[in-house]
Amino acid sequence: MTKDPVVAVAGATGAVGREMLRILAERDFPAKEIIPLASSRSAGSKIEYKDSKLIVQELTEDSFKGVDLAIFSAGGGTSEKYAPIAAKSGCVVVDNSSFWRMDPDVPLVVPEVNPEDLEKHQGIIANPNCSTIQMVVVLKPLHDVSRIKRVVVSTYQAVSGSGQKAVHELETQVKQLFNMEEVTPSVYPYQIAFNCIPHLDAFLDNGYTKEEMKMVNETVKIMGDESVKVTATTVRVPVFFGHSESLNVQTESRISREDARAILTQAPGIRVMDNPEEKIYPMPLFAAGKDETFVGRIREDQSTENALDMWVVADNIRKGAALNAVQIAEFLLVKDLVRVP
Template identity: 75%
Template sequence: MSKEKLVVAVVGATGAVGREMLKTLEQRDFPAHEVIALASARSAGMKVPYRGGELTVRELTEDSFAGVDLALFSAGGSTSEKYAPHAAKAGCVVVDNSSAWRMDKRCPLVVPEVNAHDLAWHNGIIANPNCSTIQMVVALKPLHDAARIKRVVVSTYQAVSGTGQKAIEELETQVRQLFNMQQPEPKVYPYQIAFNALPQIDVFMDNGYTKEEMKMVHETVKIMGDPSLKVTATAVRIPVFYGHSESVNIETEKKLTPAEARVVLTQAPGVTVLDNPGEKIYPMALDAAGEDATFVGRIREDETIENGLNMWIVADNIRKGAALNAVQIAETLLERDLLGVKDTTLFQ
């Protein structure tokens, strides 16, 4: 693929993640000859910033992908289910940020620092994992390679931006209402989110877990490529705007000391270790906001089992948890000459 002729579309360009995708393409100087902003009919004609200027948003249709080489989707699962196959049929490679294709056996589910090799077998649609899964596996993979992880127990503390712009606005509104002695009225969430913690992200399933929790379970196993890996999760929404935090406990096959784990993680791509409890140095959501790295700290031995470690993992859910990971996938496709669709009928 000639970079001089590369045409890239961002689907859902007016949303929080779509705008961050455009920003990330610009900041990383992605070599696109042309970038097209696509969104629903009601957003057509809007302007979105890009490279010091503006792009005029075009209406997303089934014919939008003629002449487009690469499309970054962040417009929701139903939109992806409808339009991604049309893009692939047109020979356009899709990197999709929704949950629509993540567990589809025809689609690789990729975090470039972890399983970039899976891009080799894509056939037009590549899935971007769940934000909470991405940051966890970036930290888990080097430890898995060093000592083989058998079991993962994770509790997440997730920012409202993971729900979208309306949730950000709801938190802002509720904080103002409470400071003005007014009773908040929940609309996006089932209960007040300001100064609260909600142990529910997405709907509950028959097994008592939420859909978000089961995403982490299934996606982690698929990305890590180890069906024997056991994962259990509890996902909690907290009143933070940007940055997901996770308390992660792992049990390994081989003994791995906290000092050894710090060395492994310090050398791992995409990871920044902030771990000096004596100086009160540990990752926080404020550290991660706007940053590319996945931050890891509070690395300590789990004294209840023979080979166990606890750690605290934080990343910007809109950045690494969505836009950056998608752009990194696109960069890897270019580097490995993997743009193009071999079978344009697979998703028809």
């Protein structure tokens, strides 16, 4: 195992960056030093880490000298510019943006699914999209039993996936509506309070959104099987934290409801909540602040052969972003992979 590394968190003052610091502290990540990095606007401010406060440093091209491992959550443009600079200086980067995800030379990793891909890293590792992460955690153990042919997924995604401004917008709109005030959307094209918006990211020529195609393309890359077909519809809902997904999974051979429950119960990172008779099923209310991916409403699809329906929920800021990145960092440390080839 690599000795305690010097760790930088780029984008440390954002919602995900702060959660990364909290999770590093919670899991007692063995860092020699933690360096919070952010834009010049935040430089000099203080941020909590364990029982102390760290001084935020400005992210520059010189920030990675002497740093062994950097976790990025500062946006695609920042990652595009600074991740190669960090890697060139000998620092391994775990990047939470979408910029590097589909680069053929960059591993796209969910530790419960494809940790072996980390051994091929060349200095940069990509963290998948939040909605993709929780889905593949559930798909992989089923795929190992009977190869998945097709996945139909509809998502119900929390506003925190759009950042702190979106959380504030939902909160403000609820108050405005209760006070009979006019609502003016800014983060989203329409009012999000008491509404659902089937529009995440830009629309593409094929009629899908970028968010939907992320789920399609990232799933195939993570699973390492191009024969797995995925179609997605992504929807923003008025929930603060926790993405929900309705999954229909078709496999080569039948997996019964009972077998699916048993398989998923034994799988890493999953908590099965599946007792509908007692009104036990996953909800964002239960998943917020938790590390596991919750699965319930497991049943065999009555409309076709060899297919399962299920309901999957996870905290999009934790497992969908910060936790997955920290788990990658932990794996790199244990396997002595905190080095740039």
